[in-house]
Amino acid sequence: MSINKRQLFQTLPTEWPQDVLPEIARRLSGSGQTVVVLDDDPTGTQTVHGIPVLTEWSLKTLQAEIERGSRAFYILTNTRAMSLDKARQINQEIITNLSEAIGHPTPGGNQPGPRAILLSRSDSTLRGHYPGEVEALRTPPTAHAPTLIVPAFFAGGRYTIEDVHYVATGDELVPAGETEFARDASFGYHASNLRDWVEEKTDGHIQRHDVVSISLDDSRLGGPEVVLHKLLALAPNSVCIVNAASERDLEVVALAALECEARGHPLLYRTAASFARAMAGITPRPLLDTNELTTALAAASRSDARHGAQRPSGGLIVVGSYVPKTSGQLEVLLATGINASEVNVEAVLDDAQRQAEIDRVARQADRLIASGRDAVIYTSRARVTGKSAGDSLVIGNRISDALVAIVRGIACQPRFVLAKGGITSSDVATKALDVKRALVLGQLLPGVPVWQLGAESRYPQSMYVVFPGNVGGPDLLIEAWRKLTTGTQ
Numbered sequence: 001m002s003i004n005k006r007q008l009f010q011t012l013p014t015e016w017p018q019d020v021l022p023e024i025a026r027r028l029s030g031s032g033q034t035v036v037v038l039d040d041d042p043t044g045t046q047t048v049h050g051i052p053v054l055t056e057w058s059l060k061t062l063q064a065e066i067e068r069g070s071r072a073f074y075i076l077t078n079t080r081a082m083s084l085d086k087a088r089q090i091n092q093e094i095i096t097n098l099s100e101a102i103g104h105p106t107p108g109g110n111q112p113g114p115r116a117i118l119l120s121r122s123d124s125t126l127r128g129h130y131p132g133e134v135e136a137l138r139t140p141p142t143a144h145a146p147t148l149i150v151p152a153f154f155a156g157g158r159y160t161i162e163d164v165h166y167v168a169t170g171d172e173l174v175p176a177g178e179t180e181f182a183r184d185a186s187f188g189y190h191a192s193n194l195r196d197w198v199e200e201k202t203d204g205h206i207q208r209h210d211v212v213s214i215s216l217d218d219s220r221l222g223g224p225e226v227v228l229h230k231l232l233a234l235a236p237n238s239v240c241i242v243n244a245a246s247e248r249d250l251e252v253v254a255l256a257a258l259e260c261e262a263r264g265h266p267l268l269y270r271t272a273a274s275f276a277r278a279m280a281g282i283t284p285r286p287l288l289d290t291n292e293l294t295t296a297l298a299a300a301s302r303s304d305a306r307h308g309a310q311r312p313s314g315g316l317i318v319v320g321s322y323v324p325k326t327s328g329q330l331e332v333l334l335a336t337g338i339n340a341s342e343v344n345v346e347a348v349l350d351d352a353q354r355q356a357e358i359d360r361v362a363r364q365a366d367r368l369i370a371s372g373r374d375a376v377i378y379t380s381r382a383r384v385t386g387k388s389a390g391d392s393l394v395i396g397n398r399i400s401d402a403l404v405a406i407v408r409g410i411a412c413q414p415r416f417v418l419a420k421g422g423i424t425s426s427d428v429a430t431k432a433l434d435v436k437r438a439l440v441l442g443q444l445l446p447g448v449p450v451w452q453l454g455a456e457s458r459y460p461q462s463m464y465v466v467f468p469g470n471v472g473g474p475d476l477l478i479e480a481w482r483k484l485t486t487g488t489q
Contacts, residue, residue, distance in 0.1 A: 020224060048282050
């Protein structure tokens with residue numbers, strides 16, 4: 001049953017009064033620690049700015065990033081679109097290369113010199129490969145480390161209160177297990193209380209009564225010292241839920257976690273986007289304004305001109321996410337009369353029709369963009385699922401590969417690219433646009449990050465908008481489109 005958000009929040013204790021973010025930043029800058037966020041889809045950058053994102057993790061690439069001295073960086077793994085075995089393999093490969101890049105056997109622990117604090121960033125509505133993906137990060141220093149579960153994400157309306165995880169719908173908070181996200185074909189679940197969710201996801205290997213939590217009383221009344229005491233007391237291999245209803249709650253926990261790590265007690269982390277910002281000590285900034293967007297678009301135009309190409313014209317919006325929230329936002333956008341091409345999913349899943357459908361949609365979009373008009377490409381809304389979660393992942397990847405082929409078939413460079421959905425935005429970035437490194441400029445709208453693509457990409461310096469499938473009300477997609485087009489043509 002839903003709960004009125006305002007009424008519930010009135011019952012909570014007042015936030016911890018001290019701003020601890022400067023102390024987090026100070027500790028990171030003087031410690032040699034780097035916060036490395038392993039992001040299972042690109043939407044995890046939705047709370048940060050001025051932070052690089054890597055889409056590949058070779059030893060050479062990681063060494064170069066460590067040498068740049070970044071306080072934090074993201075590695076886009078896209079493992080939510082993969083099987084559990086593949087997700088484990090990728091996480092283990094990253095941890096091996098990162099360990100060598102920073103010059104000691106494994107990240108974590110209290111060794112001198114550069115160190116990495118790894119965060120496994122996943123969905124704020126609890127979808128993804130847990131616990132397998134986190135367990136793949138265990139190394140000698142973290143072999144028996146406790147795991148913090150931190151799914152709160154405030155821009156998307158996700159709160160954890162009294163161990164129950166909520167998703168905001170208007171003024172109401174709906175327990176996560178009662179939402180559309182809990183019925184996900186690949187990562188569905190039943191529990192809303194995170195103690196029960198851990199038991200459910202671990203198939204009973206961890207019982208709910210063995211799961212502990214950091215309460216809002218701990219973070220708001222006790223502050224960093226009380227939270228640190230609880231972290232230091234965690235048993236080996238235990239799981240700890242972090243309750244949070246505000247950014248300050250997470251910052252208090254982040255400061256305590258850094259101190260816990262500094263005392264030689266490493267932790268494992270399974271978090272949503274908000275905690276990644278807190279751990280990296282990044283100060284929240286306002287949404288990108290029209291002047292900043294215009295500047296970013298101009299940088300892409302200058303880069304394009306240096307390569308002898310024409311100025312980018314129409315923009316491109318690619319919608320692959322199937323969650324009802326996305327379908328509702330798409331319906332509102334299409335009602336404006338914007339030029340759109342539907343990708344027939346049944347056709348791209350049929351080998352005999354696949355290429356013809358890809359070519360048809362790519363030609364339509366190319367003509368529109370070349371003429372200066374924005375183009376929308378979207379998959380037909382009837383979702384096709386398999387007999388098992390694994391089969392559904394395979395089908396989803398085949399559809400996403402078709403979207404990639406369509407984008408690669410567009411010859412004219414768009415003025416901007418917006419991709420809707422986690423898997424869609426990852427595949428378009430890495431497979432269609434050849435992105436290896438990007439810079440997070442900030443947020444277009446709450447929970448919607450904007451990247452500036454690297455020199456190696458198909459569209460150097462271009463603006464790429466990563467629009468999560470599960471964020472925002474019915475009008476958020478049209479708001480994003482209008483913000484991208486107002487004052488930029």
